[in-house]
Amino acid sequence: MPNLDPLRISSHQLDQLTGLDISDTAMGWAYRQSVWRSPRKLISWASTQIFLLGVALVFCVPTALLVARSLSNGSVAAVWRSLPIGVGIAIALTLALSLYFGYQGRQLATLSHLLDQVDRFNEMLTAIEILEELQTASPSNLSLDNREAVLEAMHVNRESLVCALTTERIMRKHQRFIAQRYELFTSIENNLATLQTLKGMNEASEYGRLLNEALQIGTSIHQELRPFYSDHSK
Amino acid sequence: MKHFTVLIRLLRDRKNFLDEISHDVKLESKILSLLVASSLFFAVYGAIIGASSSWLQMLSSAIKLPALYLVTLIICLPTLYFFDILFGSQLNFRQYTVMALTSVSTISVLLFSFAPIVLFFLISVQGYDFFLLLNVAVMALTGFVGVKLFYKGMRIIVGPDAIEQQLRNRLLKGWVVLYGLVGSQLGWTLRPFFGAPNEPFQIFRPEIEGNFYAQVFILIRSLFGL
Numbered sequence: 318m319p320n321l322d323p324l325r326i327s328s329h330q331l332d333q334l335t336g337l338d339i340s341d342t343a344m345g346w347a348y349r350q351s352v353w354r355s356p357r358k359l360i361s362w363a364s365t366q367i368f369l370l371g372v373a374l375v376f377c378v379p380t381a382l383l384v385a386r387s388l389s390n391g392s393v394a395a396v397w398r399s400l401p402i403g404v405g406i407a408i409a410l411t412l413a414l415s416l417y418f419g420y421q422g423r424q425l426a427t428l429s430h431l432l433d434q435v436d437r438f439n440e441m442l443t444a445i446e447i448l449e450e451l452q453t454a455s456p457s458n459l460s461l462d463n464r465e466a467v468l469e470a471m472h473v474n475r476e477s478l479v480c481a482l483t484t485e486r487i488m489r490k491h492q493r494f495i496a497q498r499y500e501l502f503t504s505i506e507n508n509l510a511t512l513q514t515l516k517g518m519n520e521a522s523e524y525g526r527l528l529n530e531a532l533q534i535g536t537s538i539h540q541e542l543r544p545f546y547s548d549h550s551k
Numbered sequence: 552m553k554h555f556t557v558l559i560r561l562l563r564d565r566k567n568f569l570d571e572i573s574h575d576v577k578l579e580s581k582i583l584s585l586l587v588a589s590s591l592f593f594a595v596y597g598a599i600i601g602a603s604s605s606w607l608q609m610l611s612s613a614i615k616l617p618a619l620y621l622v623t624l625i626i627c628l629p630t631l632y633f634f635d636i637l638f639g640s641q642l643n644f645r646q647y648t649v650m651a652l653t654s655v656s657t658i659s660v661l662l663f664s665f666a667p668i669v670l671f672f673l674i675s676v677q678g679y680d681f682f683l684l685l686n687v688a689v690m691a692l693t694g695f696v697g698v699k700l701f702y703k704g705m706r707i708i709v710g711p712d713a714i715e716q717q718l719r720n721r722l723l724k725g726w727v728v729l730y731g732l733v734g735s736q737l738g739w740t741l742r743p744f745f746g747a748p749n750e751p752f753q754i755f756r757p758e759i760e761g762n763f764y765a766q767v768f769i770l771i772r773s774l775f776g777l
Contacts (some may be wrong), residue, residue: 329576338579340553345579361553368554368587375590376625379741386755396754474613 321442324471326478333420334482335428336490347421350429351436356419368413377410378403428485430541434534437479441530442471448527463528470531472539477508481538509535557584558656565704568653572710578645585652586621592659593617597744599666600686603673604746611754612744619741620655623734627651631726639717640709650708654701661693679748680774686745687767694734698727735763 332338336343342352342362352358381403382396389395422429445467510530557580561568571577601609632647642650672685680685705723738744742756 332577338577339579343580365583365587368591369583372586372590372621373595375594375614375617375621379615380622381739382754391757393754395756 321446322472325439325442325474326475331432331435334486335432336486337428339432343418344422344425344428344432346417347419347425349432350422350426351433352422366411366415369414370407371406375412377407381406385509390441400443423462425489427541428482428489431478431481431485431538434537434541435482437530438471438474438478438534441527441534445471445527461489470528473508473511474531474534477505477535477538480505480508481541505535505539509539553580554584554587557581558588558660559586561653561656562660565700568705569708572646572649572653573642575643575646575772578649579701581649582645582652584655585649589652589656589659590617591619591662592656593620593757595610596659596666596669599673600745603679603682604743604748606751608746609741611752612746615741615744617659619734619738619744620658621762622760623730623737624655625649626733626737627726627730630729631723634722634726635719638722640719642709650705652699653704654697657700658693658697661696662689663673663692665689680770683745694731698730702727726774739763739766 326334328339335344337347341357342349342365348362349358352362378400381399385399385402386392386396406492425427572581593616594613597612598609600614600616628647628651631651632644635642635647669686669689672682676682676708702723706720709719739762742757743753746752
């Protein structure tokens with residue numbers, strides 16, 4: 318059974334390809350759009366907000382109290398009055414940070430969608446591994462007919478995803494003129510054509526379903542990057 | 552709980568962690584995770600030492616102890632950064648922030664590891680001065696270990712090829728002393744962390760004058776009846 322790990326796009330590779338610190342919920346200092354769609358990610362996001370509020374309270378409350386004490390020449394009443402101010406500043410800071418991260422996330426919508434495709438791609442690799450394990454356990458139940466086609470599709474998709482992430486990073490860094498992007502987009506279009514051919518050859522079976530999903534990933538990448546090129550050609 | 556995973560990686564695989572910092576890998580998530588994890592551990596320890604007095608003191612110390620370490624860090628970090636880049640450092644501010652946070656996080660974990668012992672003495676010994684000195688000793692020990700690891704870590708990530716190496720090492724030592732001085736004075740300003748026995752809860756002590764070192768000296772004298 319071949320090891321599919323080299324095909325997987327790792328977290329470290331994602332950081333290098335995007336130039337950002339990528340996690341389940343964030344891209345650098347920006348939230349991923351998929352946070353609002355997945356309950357698991359939403360819980361992770363909410364727990365981070367609570368922790369952030371805790372850290373903000375640690376910084377703001379004692380500082381506000383110390384400033385109040387200093388300004389009021391040690392008046393205890395003034396110190397107690399400044400307590401809600403410190404808590405308010407902490408809540409406002411946490412909210413402002415969340416809004417900023419959300420705004421930055423909307424600015425990086427394309428990258429966020431591409432990262433979702435990467436997640437989907439990695440999940441597909443896991444599905445293929447499970448399928449192969451099942452085949453090893455009971456060879457008669459599942460056919461191996463389309464396996465090579467699926468693996469080829471995954472290779473093609475990987476190449477497209479890497480191309481797309483590289484293009485997005487270059488676009489982000491240099492908004493005006495990039496000659497390289499035409500070559501990258503041509504490569505993605507060729508990969509999509511390959512995927513469509515592979516799907517045509519392998520309609521039925523579990524692998525056929527995986528090929529269909531691989532084609533969907535390829536199409537999504539193509540759709541995400543199309544605006545970059547159409548804008549430029551106008 | 553990926554924030555705590557980052558901290559465990561720092562403790563378990565320090566070499567690779569420092570390597571990632573020097574290569575600017577995932578610094579944003581490291582900053583956030585170390586801030587969150589260290590705040591929580593300090594808060595737990597703060598709550599334990601505050602519990603020697605009252606529940607209000609417990610709540611107050613759970614906020615004041617993390618503030619003591621983290622605000623000291625914010626106060627001292629720009630000094631380290633600007634002096635270091637002046638003498639040839641190529642590291643950026645985020646790398647300095649993570650390095651300083653590794654030191655504070657190590658201290659927080661060590662304090663947290665002492666929590667059961669401190670809790671034991673809190674329950675079994677009824678001496679305020681002893682409890683106070685015990686905690687000063689624990690904080691001094693954990694602070695020393697954390698700062699020593701920070702010093703070694705900084706020397707590793709800057710590397711032996713850095714310009715003005717000897718001068719920068721002296722600068723680093725000076726900064727460590729400065730960090731200790733600022734921290735202990737801020738601790739004095741933020742007191743009480745323990746709450747004096749048979750006295751009502753105070754958010755701050757009314758008298759602002761005096762300093763930390765004089766008080767430790769008075770405590771030692773009082774403990775030994777001098």
